[in-house]
Amino acid sequence: MKKRILTTLALTLAAGAATAQCGFYRYGVPDFDQRRDDLGGNGSNHCVPTSFTNLRGYIANHGYGSIMSGPRNWQSQSNYNYVTARIDAMGILMNTSPTGGTNGDDAIDGWNDFIDEWHDDKFILNAWFGSVPGLWIFLEFLTGSLTNICYGYYKFTGGEWDRDGGHCVTLVGISDLCDNPAEPTVRIRDPASDDGDLDVQSQFAYSTSRTELQSFNHDGGVSRLRLLDFGVGSSTRRYIDKLYSIRPQIALTGDLSTSAFQIHRPVQLFGVSLPSSSSDSPSPGYAITEIAIHPMGYEAYVLKSSGNNHRLYRHNLGTGEWTTALPVFASVNKPKISMSRFGHLFLYADGSVRKFDSNLGAFPQIGSIDPLAPIADMEYDDHLDELVAITTTGRFLRYDNGLLLPAKNEPLPTGVSIIGDGSVFPDPTAPQRWYIASSGSPTMHRLVPATPGVDRLRIDASINFPPGTEPRQLNMTDSGHLVFIDRGEIADWKLVIGAAGNIWEPDGTSAVGGLPAQRALVVPRSRTNYEARKFGTVNWQDDTYEEEGAPVAFDCNPDLNGDGDVDILDFLLFMDSFSECQGDAAPCGLYGVNADYLPDGLVDILDFLQFIDDFSYGCD
Numbered sequence: 001m002k003k004r005i006l007t008t009l010a011l012t013l014a015a016g017a018a019t020a021q022c023g024f025y026r027y028g029v030p031d032f033d034q035r036r037d038d039l040g041g042n043g044s045n046h047c048v049p050t051s052f053t054n055l056r057g058y059i060a061n062h063g064y065g066s067i068m069s070g071p072r073n074w075q076s077q078s079n080y081n082y083v084t085a086r087i088d089a090m091g092i093l094m095n096t097s098p099t100g101g102t103n104g105d106d107a108i109d110g111w112n113d114f115i116d117e118w119h120d121d122k123f124i125l126n127a128w129f130g131s132v133p134g135l136w137i138f139l140e141f142l143t144g145s146l147t148n149i150c151y152g153y154y155k156f157t158g159g160e161w162d163r164d165g166g167h168c169v170t171l172v173g174i175s176d177l178c179d180n181p182a183e184p185t186v187r188i189r190d191p192a193s194d195d196g197d198l199d200v201q202s203q204f205a206y207s208t209s210r211t212e213l214q215s216f217n218h219d220g221g222v223s224r225l226r227l228l229d230f231g232v233g234s235s236t237r238r239y240i241d242k243l244y245s246i247r248p249q250i251a252l253t254g255d256l257s258t259s260a261f262q263i264h265r266p267v268q269l270f271g272v273s274l275p276s277s278s279s280d281s282p283s284p285g286y287a288i289t290e291i292a293i294h295p296m297g298y299e300a301y302v303l304k305s306s307g308n309n310h311r312l313y314r315h316n317l318g319t320g321e322w323t324t325a326l327p328v329f330a331s332v333n334k335p336k337i338s339m340s341r342f343g344h345l346f347l348y349a350d351g352s353v354r355k356f357d358s359n360l361g362a363f364p365q366i367g368s369i370d371p372l373a374p375i376a377d378m379e380y381d382d383h384l385d386e387l388v389a390i391t392t393t394g395r396f397l398r399y400d401n402g403l404l405l406p407a408k409n410e411p412l413p414t415g416v417s418i419i420g421d422g423s424v425f426p427d428p429t430a431p432q433r434w435y436i437a438s439s440g441s442p443t444m445h446r447l448v449p450a451t452p453g454v455d456r457l458r459i460d461a462s463i464n465f466p467p468g469t470e471p472r473q474l475n476m477t478d479s480g481h482l483v484f485i486d487r488g489e490i491a492d493w494k495l496v497i498g499a500a501g502n503i504w505e506p507d508g509t510s511a512v513g514g515l516p517a518q519r520a521l522v523v524p525r526s527r528t529n530y531e532a533r534k535f536g537t538v539n540w541q542d543d544t545y546e547e548e549g550a551p552v553a554f555d556c557n558p559d560l561n562g563d564g565d566v567d568i569l570d571f572l573l574f575m576d577s578f579s580e581c582q583g584d585a586a587p588c589g590l591y592g593v594n595a596d597y598l599p600d601g602l603v604d605i606l607d608f609l610q611f612i613d614d615f616s617y618g619c620d
Contacts, residue, residue, distance in 0.1 A: 023175025024141040025187065025562050026271070028594060030057035030074040031170075031204035031555070034191035036084050039091070041098030042198055045543045047168045048102035049090035050191040051148040052111060053083065054170040055246055056090075058146060059123075061599055062270040062587050064248075067119060071586060071599040075555075080201050090114065101165070101543020104129060104150075104242060105530050111246075112478055112526055120494075121477045122267050122511055126245040126296050127528040129535045131224055134184040134211070137174050139298035140245050142318030144265075144272050147171040149188070150242035150542050151227040160217040161237060165544035167192065168242070172206060173562075182213035186227065192545040193552055204555040207548075211240075236546065245296060247524070248273055251490060251512045252300055254288030254519035261288060261302060261315065266511040270587035270594060282322050283311050291520045292339040294358060295527040301325060301345055301358065302520075303337050310335050310349065314358075325356075325363050333374045338387065340380045340401060341527045346387055348375045353387070355403050367403040376422035377474075382527060383431035390424045390436060396447070396457060412436070413459050416445050423474035423484065428525055433460065435474060437484065442469040444482065463504050465493070473521040481507060483523045490515045490523075556619030558611060560593050566618040574611050578603065 034050035035043045043050070053068075060070025068086060072079050094110030096102045104127065111125050128136070132149070140147050150168040154161040173187030187208045194202040212226045216237070224239035248267035255262050259280045265273050281288060286304035293300045300315045312326040331349035338346045343359040344366070353375070355367035371389065378389035381398075386407060389397040394417065398408040412418075419440030427433040427446075437444045446461040463482070465471065471484040471491070482493045482504070492513035493504050507513055512523055530536075553564070560570040577595040581588035581603040586596030588603050597607040 022138070022178035023173065023185070024138060025173040025175070026058075026141065026146075027172070027560070027562060027592070028058060028061060028271070029146075029170055029172050029189055030054050031189040031193075031202075031206070032057065032074070032083055032087065032191060033194040033198075033202055034087070035194055035198055036087070037198040038081075038084050039088055039098070043087070044545070045098055045101040046087060046091055046096055047191045047545065048107050048148075048150075048542050049087050049094050049096055049110075051168045051170045051189075052094075052107075052244075052246075053087050053090055054189055054191070055146045055148065056086065057083075059246075059269060061596075062272060062594070063268055064122070065601075071596065071601050073598060073600075075201065075204055077201060080199075083201070097543070099543075100538070101541040102168075103541055104528075104535055105532065107244070107542075108526070108528055108530065111244075116479045120479050120507070120509065121481060122249055124247050124249060124297075124478060124524055124526045125528075126247065126526060127530060128243045128245075128296055129528070129530050129540075130241060132240045132243045134174065134177060134181055134213070136296060136298065137171065137186075137243065138177055138184070139316070139318050140243070140296065141171075141174065143247075143298045144269070144274060145245040145247050145297065146272065147246075148244040149186075149227070149240050150244075151238045152241045152540070153236040153544060153546060154216075154218065154239060155236050162218065163241070163539045164236070165539065166241070166542040167545045168244075168542045173208070176210075183210060185210050190548075190550075190552075205552040206555070207550045207552050209550060214239075238548075242542075243296075247297055249511045250524065251515060251517070252291050252293065252520075252522045252524075253485075253490075253515075253517035254291065254302075255516070256518045258287040258304075259284035262516070263317065264512065264515045266515065270589065271592040279320060281315070282313055282324075286311055288519050290335065290337045291522045292337045292345060293522050293524050294339060295341050295343055295529065297524060299358075300522070301337060301339065303335055303347075305335065308332055312337070312347065314363075325358075336375055336378050338378050338380050340385075340387075341382045342401070342529050344401070346378065346380065346403075348378060348389075353378070353389075353399070353403060369399065369403040369405075371397060372406070372409060376418050377424045379425050381426035381434075382428065383426065388424060388426060388434060390418060390422050392418060392422075394418065396424075396434075410456060413445075413447065413457050415459060416447070417441075420470075421472050423471065425474045425476050427480065428476055428478060429480040435476065435482065437471040437474045439470045439472045442467055442471075444471060444474075461502075463493075465504075473517075475521060475523040476525065477523060478526050481510070483512065483521075485517045485521050488516060488518055490517045490521065557597070558614040559619060564619075566615060571615060574615075578608055578611075582608075 034046045056068040060068035095106040152163040152166040170189040176185045251264040253262045261281045265276045286306040289305045290303035314323045335349040345356045373391035373393040387399045419438040421439040423437040442465040444463040447457045448460040450456040450458040475483040492507045492510035494507040560573045577589035577593040581595040589595040595603045597611045
């Protein structure tokens with residue numbers, strides 16, 4: 001450990017102001033221009049792929065360089081053509097139209113295709129459409145998310161406000177949540193804010209604005225967060241109605257200790273990722289048996305059991321806070337939980353399946369049904385918007401999201417039996433394909449409908465794991481990997497398609513494979529509440545930009561704490577970080593300050609001299 005200079009003082013200066021304001025800022029995110037003459041339509045409708053490229057540039061400079069050949073000085077004109085090519089490629093993946101912009105579903109599919117092709121399961125994307133609470137945005141930051149938001153232009157027609165296109169930006173800060181949670185201040189990187197020169201990257205800048213939560217007559221009077229208010233006379237209202245959240249992959253497990261809750265964070269980004277951790281959950285005499293995670297990734301639900309008594313807790317993954325979701329309840333059967341893509345938690349206990357809304361603080365029950373037999377396992381199917389379950393009597397059940405009568409109730413195919421702990425998981429890569437596993441058998445089965453329109457299932461494939469394999473708590477990743485607990489650790493198997501046929505084998509590059517796991521396992525996958533009938537219309541394309549007239553502040557690199565001044569506080573922050581990291585590979589630093597000031601991948605005298613030079617000139 002190298003000598004630190006005024007570490008305590010620097011820590012106070014770096015973190016104190018943000019904590020006092022209940023806010024969070026992220027520095028070092030690029031501000032790429034979307035308007036470029038080498039893009040279709042000069043990039044006028046490329047706000048979505050550009051905002052995602054902003055986040056790729058940040059990731060590349062903060063520990064995962066391969067995502068965009070980093071680290072690089074993204075402000076430098078020498079990288080302009082390279083960035084243009086990356087925005088263009090991302091736009092192609094996202095099906096961005098030079099005249100029609102980008103549909104939300106295409107944006108999600110394009111990013112996931114990019115990750116699946118080049119960075120297998122290292123990052124996930126969660127996306128939310130509609131009302132986006134300010135607290136959610138804050139928690140996304142706090143739990144290690146890189147975030148883009150889109151705001152719609154709402155125009156008053158026919159007695160209501162209707163969306164008429166929108167614009168996407170990169171969120172780099174939110175504050176003032178303590179003073180008024182309904183009116184936080186946001187800081188953004190706007191891809192459409194440039195100097196008008198379509199061959200030159202403009203100086204990085206940001207806009208800051210107070211927002212206001214307003215209810216208005218649209219789609220039943222849904223409250224939306226107003227992004228930027230530019231005064232009386234505007235023909236439109238601007239409301240945040242999309243949230244894209246990119247996260248490094250994690251895994252949530254329960255340890256041998258009945259109270260230990262483990263968060264594995266194997267993909268680390270400097271200034272973003274918290275370290276892997278273990279915390280004591282409440283009710284230490286109760287063992288962790290099931291874990292579910294909210295589709296936006298900011299909180300987990302942890303089921304704990306002691307004999308026939310059970311408790312359900314919420315765990316905030318950013319603050320570490322534990323709260324009771326359901327107090328002690330009795331159930332002879334093993335309880336199971338599953339989370340839908342809409343934030344609805346399903347609980348099987350005491351002979352019934354109950355549905356709760358986890359998006360509201362009160363956690364209200366909003367539905368229930370009694371299954372025809374005890375459930376061995378259940379999971380929500382995002383493709384069909386159904387809850388699927390296997391029973392201890394060898395049945396396969398499917399319920400719609402409203403928990404009405406079973407949509408399907410059929411026997412498992414001959415040869416598929418539940419031996420020990422059973423697991424079921426819908427394939428996230430293809431609809432109407434489900435995997436069934438048992439801890440008492442090393443063979444896993446993939447089931448599909450026997451024939452189109454016929455209820456019966458058939459075995460589509462059988463996967464034989466090595467003798468002695470005991471698959472428990474089955475998960476599947478975005479790219480279709482099978483991930484489960486096997487004798488105290490996480491196993492990650494992938495399908496390899498080759499000349500010799502389709503072969504399942506361990507993924508030697510897995511981020512989570514081999515990590516310890518004893519009880520319960522969740523490996524999050526990309527999820528979204530997107531519904532085509534609601535959000536797939538042309539009005540929900542992000543395809544327009546109206547000149548906002550919002551004042552911008554240009555970046556000043558030596559202003560490390562972002563308070564608008566270059567002073568002794570910034571000097572101390574850099575010196576402390578530089579002293580800690582001199583001679584080390586980047587990224588490296590303290591309190592979120594990257595000592596690789598240039599950046600060039602190494603903390604050395606060049607970083608020191610450049611900072612001192614910039615510091616001496618200050619900011620205009």
